[in-house]
Amino acid sequence: MSAGSPAAGVIRVGVIGVGVMGADHARQLNTAVPGARVAAVADADPSRAQAVAADVGAAAADDPLSLIAGADVDAVVVATSDPTHAGLVRACVGAGKPVLCEKPLTPSLAETAELVRDLGESGAALVSIGFMRRFDPGYAGLRDAIRSGRRGAPLVVHCVSRGVSSGPGATSEYSITGASIHDLDIVPWLVGSPVSEAAWLAPRQSREADGLRDPQLLLLRTEDGVLATVETYLNARYGYDIRCEVVCESAAVSLAEPRRVLIDADLTRAGDYWPDWRGRFADAYRLELTTWVRAISSDRAPRGPLATVADAIAAAEVAEALIRSMRQGGGFVPTQLSRSVRP
Amino acid sequence: MSAGSPAAGVIRVGVIGVGVMGADHARQLNTAVPGARVAAVADADPSRAQAVAADVGAAAADDPLSLIAGADVDAVVVATSDPTHAGLVRACVGAGKPVLCEKPLTPSLAETAELVRDLGESGAALVSIGFMRRFDPGYAGLRDAIRSGRRGAPLVVHCVSRGVSSGPGATSEYSITGASIHDLDIVPWLVGSPVSEAAWLAPRQSREADGLRDPQLLLLRTEDGVLATVETYLNARYGYDIRCEVVCESAAVSLAEPRRVLIDADLTRAGDYWPDWRGRFADAYRLELTTWVRAISSDRAPRGPLATVADAIAAAEVAEALIRSMRQGGGFVPTQLSRSVRP
Amino acid sequence: MSAGSPAAGVIRVGVIGVGVMGADHARQLNTAVPGARVAAVADADPSRAQAVAADVGAAAADDPLSLIAGADVDAVVVATSDPTHAGLVRACVGAGKPVLCEKPLTPSLAETAELVRDLGESGAALVSIGFMRRFDPGYAGLRDAIRSGRRGAPLVVHCVSRGVSSGPGATSEYSITGASIHDLDIVPWLVGSPVSEAAWLAPRQSREADGLRDPQLLLLRTEDGVLATVETYLNARYGYDIRCEVVCESAAVSLAEPRRVLIDADLTRAGDYWPDWRGRFADAYRLELTTWVRAISSDRAPRGPLATVADAIAAAEVAEALIRSMRQGGGFVPTQLSRSVRP
């Protein structure tokens, strides 16, 4: 069957966690992803589950575990708070159902490693991780440009991830495990070499980010020597702004600004920023979900850059090194210490 | 049922004409449009029909009419050469099947008017027209900005449609009815007023466009006085480049350049042009097909900006005026003469 | 003496008319133009003359004619209202002094032609015209790109000249002779062919431009067939915005946006527009004045693209054709009728 063939049958998806992220997944699954429909939703807040269920024409499950066990659910999307991921993924694998778990797989390297060990090889194969930037046409274009061989070897990467404001209860560690984690995954994916050491630095802090070290500047070094700067600024106020530039020996490639319209008014020429990731990465989420659904429908369907538990462990290793660097006040920390845990 | 609800059942689509355009539609229907699958394809070239059928896992019909009549086809996409549209649309309506016909509905106003008269009101309701730019997020953003009321009234529109090269056998008239036709539809859709007169002008001609007046400069005036310049240059060589700016009383809004990646190399900073419409309007075609499939699945589904036969007639009226202007050597020609033919 | 040689002595310049334009010239002459200093200023408003004279360390002349006659003045800049230009230029030439007259040389073709005839060849050689766009690095870059021969022949030109608001008493004719005149000069200068016919069109009018047809759309056709669209919108409100694109057979070249800084704030990425021509064309004015001063200092100094009375007549011919087109309600009007008046 070729890439153009239709999915055989419709995958009935259960979505656990229907906050902003999960509700967006549910809507995309029902309106933009071929071969899927949302069959059930669950949420810690029953009224939210009811509302989203009504909106997408699905059932509201009493609780996540009954959703996972339900005969009307073929596959599960997990978009709950980070600490609950491990238990839900275990349950999905226990029920033999494919699961797409939002990043991070778990909030810590130890827990991620333990989970992956417990899942075993066949269990781990059921799990995909929501590193959706790999599906963004911009990042894909960067990778193609680097891999073309016409630009020389990659030497330096500059990443910026800025948002309007951090959510309630965000911590300095969350900034790494919940936000920067995308860059920790994308840098080695782009340059084709794993991160071998990482360092954390604190710039002058914004006065509007109480209780949180924000912005943060991370440095990553890959095994083949590429150095990446990763600026994460959750309370940048001005907009949701994701940038990436890869400097190669004879060229530099970067993400273009993803604007649709320019407005000349009030003595400026201006393009809008999206307020959050939904607009910026709508295409990436759609393509990720489409690839995941197709991969479930057919063993022979290409999985493309869909992230695996091995990718989750790799990113968790870097996050762990960064948190150690943060706690010791900076300096490079190697990531290799934990390599033995890989499945 | 809300916007997030899934399509009930899968629409089995027949695609007639699987050249570059139709093959792209077939691939999008199978891989990116929820609730649809390609059931059959037909083409004047049987081997091309066989190849695309194999690629998308569909049957190759012996001929278009048997495809339309087939019990395995719920709805039809017509992407054949322009002169064949009318007959195929008649057959689809005769079979009571929804049809999405590529623009133009027919190559001439007279034929379009005759066809629409013959279809009758209920027949015409089965027909949608492939003015896909209305689904492009850029054009949609322009329209939203204009309609917001914060920019003052629209006064002037500047459109540019350039391509790498004209296809074999392209004529000066085809440049209008087959290429500029998109701008003839989009200008009144953007500013909310029909075109009342139009003029054709010939700039200095490219020496590489033998037998074809290329570039052409068209002027459109809407009923409320907006003046639009439309430059069409099919052999611009440098890339597929579509631009639009709407100048309002206190602001100007324009399409941003739709680039994903920038490359710094060889003493330049450069962004790529797509070589044709497939990359530039992939989103627009996907969203158009998605809306069309949903509208077929449910009477209550929103049709959004899906173009109708009335839109086809309006565009054909402007094209007719432009061809008259061309043949008389320029000058404004009114479009109102033919208004009586509207269904 | 090569291009790098210093001017011999300092040219003492008299500036007549020190409104916004003339005051800016005076300041540039004193602070940014080698080999010049402002010796005297005159203005219809004596207090304004006094103020600017004090600011630039020059004398305030009692009246323009005594300034022109003054032994302390080597050369004159005329930046008064358009109808006064002819008389002042006559006086300068009568005194044998080089004069840089702001565009237009006079408000009408007839008056321009009469003036030039009266000046005679040697008198005309003393007169330069302030078509400063030719000195703008952007326009110069466009011309170089076109003339390189690597892009094919020019076919179409798109010009836009927008401002924040028209001055008091601006008329529809002034929009052509005082504002669009820059485009009437620059189009033939860019493409290397004179304008042979021109047409005037009125888009829907801004409600904020009382008494003035604004915006206007002009069409110019050159002798070798290039067609130019010129949109002039004096009350565009949003900023001073000058654009130009030249479409050649195999490439299109355009002015880049002349921004220095980008600001990410308030959910937008924005670059500022200048509120008027002073910031936008500061370089062009500086380079024009520098070239003019050097040309006065040495017969052998290159005059570069400094405009002559022949250029003033050529632009006035096009303006005259456009005003005729306006008065007759549109349509192309040839410019050749008046060719005999050239000196």
Next chain:
Amino acid sequence: MSAGSPAAGVIRVGVIGVGVMGADHARQLNTAVPGARVAAVADADPSRAQAVAADVGAAAADDPLSLIAGADVDAVVVATSDPTHAGLVRACVGAGKPVLCEKPLTPSLAETAELVRDLGESGAALVSIGFMRRFDPGYAGLRDAIRSGRRGAPLVVHCVSRGVSSGPGATSEYSITGASIHDLDIVPWLVGSPVSEAAWLAPRQSREADGLRDPQLLLLRTEDGVLATVETYLNARYGYDIRCEVVCESAAVSLAEPRRVLIDADLTRAGDYWPDWRGRFADAYRLELTTWVRAISSDRAPRGPLATVADAIAAAEVAEALIRSMRQGGGFVPTQLSRSVRP
């Protein structure tokens, strides 16, 4: 005397060192800087001195010291190789003549400190340093935006300085003292706080930069906590590319791309990079020289952001810390150790 007043008399400038940099200064002084002319040039290569002297209409001095002593020279520009700066500056001050010395004042902190100590306060006042980026309209716009108080405090700065290729004999230390030095000066100038510590890192190295650590990544921390990343890549091949972004609490401001013309050709939209600093910073050099000449002409003329020996010491302190960091294999090194040497 106000800002608009002309310089009294012409400053006769001697230029020592007329390689690419010095020859450009000489040409600018003669053609674009009011109130100056090049009276004499000197160079280690007598034939080069002769050639440039002929080009700018000046005398070729037998040697630098006779140029400095010459009665026909009022002020001196030093653009020789870095190690010769100190001796030439001493000679200029000994002769009581103002001198504009290209950066760095000397190649090391120790030598800079010794020189400044020897010059004494009145001698130091005769010396200006060629940190011309402060005169670049882009950097000036950045500083204005930051200082406006509307953007919140500056937190992070990202600088990039890339060139096409390093000159012959460039060393890893030279990359800091001769190239990055501009960023070491501009960062504290922008954010208004001195650099208190600095760290050096080596990304993966370009294979085309033999003998030189290239690119380098520098980290600067200012006294008030701002963290700056400075990427210097002398052999970036693709163009001369200077970038700067300052991230503030509620906004980010950055240099716009300084392009004049865009070219659509060969399936790309492209803007040219300059091959070196001459085009990129032509305005900055011109404005720096103009300010310097005016300051010499009049004690009351504003010196604007003209850099002093104190600025040279501050930058040398940071360079020294970076070289220590490089030699010790990375890590932050404080700059305060040497603060006592300030004059």
